[in-house]
Amino acid sequence: MTTETIIERTGDKPAKISFGRLWDTWGVTAILILLLLCTPAIAPGFLEVENLQSVLRESAYVGIVAVGMTFAIASGAFDLSVGGQLALTSVVSLMAFSGGGTAAAIAAAIVTGLLCGLVNAGLITRLRVPPFVATLGSLFVFRGIAYLLTQDGPKTLPYSQIHSPFVKLGSLNIAGLPLPFIIMVAVFAGGWILLRRTAIGRRTLAYGSSPSAARFCGISDTRIRLFVFGLVGLTVGIAALTYITRVWTADGSAQDGFELKVIAAVVLGGTALKGGKGTLVGTFSAVFLVSVLNEVLVSRGVESAYQRIVLGCVLIVALTIDGLRTRFAGPGSFRRAITGLIPRKTTQATS
C-alpha cells in the first residue's frame, strides 16, 4: 500500500493503471474466475449445490487463519505454529464442551488461541528469538501438549450431542451458505478494516516494509508483535471452532501440515514474503483457488501425489512472477520482468 501511494503522488499521470498494479490485487482473483468458468467443462458436478457448499465449508479453516497470517507476513514474520495451535485449541475446546457445553467450548477456543499467540509474541519480544525459529519451536510444543491431552484417545463430540447448537456451528446453512463460510467472510471483512482503515494496520505494513524506519517513527516492536501474533491466535481460535464442529474430533495429529496450507494461500494471494505489502482480497481468492483446483483435480481422478505436485508448481510459478515483479519494480514492471527472463547483460536489467 505504501508503494502504491508513492507512485500515485510522483507519477506524472496520477491514476495511471498499469498491468502490474492490477495484477497485484486482481491476478489471483482473475485466475480463480477463469478456473470457475472452466469448471463446467473440466469438472462436471462441481457446480452442484452440495459440492459448492462443501468447498466453502472446507475452505473456512484455512481461510480464517489466512487472515491472521496475512498480517503476520505483511509485518515481515511467519507464524509456523498455526498447525500446533489449531490442534491444541481444538482439543481444549472439545474438553471444555464435555465439561461446560457450547459457551464454554467457544470461550475455550478463543482464549486458548489468543494465549498461544501471546506465547509466540512473548518468545519473540522478550527472549528475542526470531519469529521463524520461535514459532517453529512452539509448533512442536503446542502439538506436543495436544498429544499429551489426548493420550487416552482423541477428544470427540459425542453422537448424543447431535442436536446441540455447537454441532450446528459446523453444519448449518444460512440462505444456502454454510455458516463456517459466513464466519470466514466476516473475519475477512474485519481483517480488511483492521489492515486498511486503522492505525495499527498501517503500522503493521510500515513495520513490515522497514522495521528500523518504523522504529524511528515511534512504532513499537512489542506492540506490533503482540498485535500480529495475538491476531493469528484469535483467528486460529475461530478456525478451530469451525474445524471441530466439522470433524467432531481432534488430537495431536489434527491438521498436520496446516501451517503450510495457510502460508501457501497467503503467498499465492500476493502478500509479499519480505513484508510491507498485504492483500486480503488476494488471500481470499487464493484460498478458493487452492480448494477449487484441488476439487477439480480430485473429480478428474488425479492421484493425490500429482495433486501435491500441481499445487507446488502453481505456488512456484506465482512466486517466480512475484519475485520478478519485485526485481523490476515500478511502472511497466511486468513487461520488464518478462523481458528480464531472457538473459542479457546485467547493465541493461538495472537501467
Next chain:
Amino acid sequence: MSTKKILSLALLGTLALAGCTDSSETTAGSAAPSANKKITVGFSVYDMQFEFFQKMAKGTQDAAAAKGWEVKLHDEKSDENEMVTGASALIDQGVDLLIISPFKPTALGPIIAKAKAKNVPVIVDDIGGGGAPYDAIVISDNAGGGKLAAEFMDKQIQANGSKSKNVASITCEPSATYAARRNAGFKAEIETRGYKVVAELSGNSKAEEGYKVMKDILSKNPDVAGVFACNDPMGVAAANAIKDAGKSPLTDIVTVGFNADPEALTAIKSDKLSATIAQDPTAMGALTVKLGEQALNKQPIEFSNAPEREVFNPVTLVDKTNVDSIN
C-alpha cells in the same frame, strides 16, 4: 479506493454464488431418484497406499460388481478431514449405501449424522465405530485369532518338548480395544490348556518397545516356553530379542505374531518367527457388501456381538507349512 471496488465485487461474487446455490438447489430437489435404478455404493477407504486396504477395496468392488452395483471409491489418505469431506461428498452424490473404513473412528459422527438424514445405511469396515450409530461393523475375529495362536503354541511347545508351562503375552497400546481382544482370546485358551501367562506387558504396538518388553520378560522369566504378540512388528521384534539372547524363537520360545505383515511372512520363511495370524481384508470387503444389501432391504443382520453391532470375519493361522500359499 480500488480496494473498495474489489471488496464490493467480491461481495457481489459471493452473492452470485449464493444465488446460484439456491436456484440449483430447487433443480436438484426436483430430480428425485427413481425407485428401481441401479444401486450405487460409496466406499470410503482408510488409505489406498496400504496393501491391506487395496485388498479390502478389491473385495468390496468385486462383491458389488457381482451384484451389478456401481462402486464409487474415495481415498481418505490417512486424514480425518479428507475422511469427513470425501464420505460426505459420496452421500451428497446420492449413493444408496455407504461402506467406510474410517481413518479416525471418532470422526464418524458427522458422516453418520448426514447418512441418517438421507436414509443411507452405513457399514463400517474394520478400525472402529467411534460410538456412532452405524448399521454394522465388520472386524476380524480378534479373539478367535488369539485362540488359534494359543492352540498352535500348545501344540508346538509339546513338539519342542519344553517342560515349562509358562508363557508371555505382549499387548498393543491400551486404547486399541479390538486388538486387546487378541491377547484376551489367547489368554483364555492357553489357560484352559494348563499354561500360565506369567507376563502380560504392553509394547504400545511398536517394534522397538516390543523388543524391550521381550528383553524384560527374558530376564525376569527366562523359562517362558512361548510368547504371543498383539501385532507383527512386536512379534518379529520379540523374536529378534529371543535370538539376541541366544535362544531360538521356534524351538526354545514359540513366538506368534498377528496380522501376517510382509516382514512376518519373510521371518516365518527364514525360521525367525513361528507363526502369525492372517486377517482377510478381501473377505471383509465382500462381507460389508453382503451386510449392506441386508441393511438396504431392511433384513435383520446376524451379529457376532449384538450390543456393538459387530460382525466377525474369520482369521487363519500362518506357519511354515502354509506360508507360501499366502501371497
